Amino acid sequence: FKKIIIDNKLSKKKFETELQNNLKKLKPDLICLAGFMKILSPFIIKKWKNKIINVHPSLLPSFKGLNTHKRALKSGVKKSGCTIHFVNESLDGGPIIAQVATPINKKMSSKELSEKILKTEHKIYPEVVSLFAKKKINVKKNKVLIKDEKKLNLFIKNI
DSSP: OOOOOOOTTSOHHHHHHHHHHHHHHHOOSOEEESSOOSOOOHHHHHHTTTSEEEEESSOTTTTOSSOHHHHHHHHTOSEEEEEEEEOOSSTTOSOEEEEEEEEOOTTOOHHHHHHHHHHHHHHHHHHHHHHHHTTOEEEETTEEEETTHHHHHHHHHTO
16 A cells, blocks of 8 residues: 655646656556545546546435535435445536435534434445455446445445
8 A cells, every 4th residue: 555645735737647647656446535625637537437436425416516414404305325436527427336325304413414424434435445346346338337236235224
């Protein structure tokens, strides 16, 4: 495991050039984003197609982008959750790998909902990475196919 730190204050172009140079050296099978508050340009996304995954704190396609918990609470939805998806050129719009739903209590604060969803993220994300490492996740025609999907659904049900 090799750790690389790229200055977050660089311009987008310099940041992505440095990112791409490091990724080329590392040749990763999978790039996992979490709390990555940047939008990657097509320059990076196309070079690493179906190798970049992200965790998003909502049940996509609902509440893409920022402030998901506040928007979910304000809208009155009964459930929220998290989504693990492949990254493509559209904001939080890539093919969905897995989702975990969680009920919303009307009296919940945004912080409480955030903490509840974060706990589910910490359980589902490693499971998805494991499936990817075992070559059990494929993308065909912008749809995710998972071998042992019943097993994954059982795992999700028990979160």
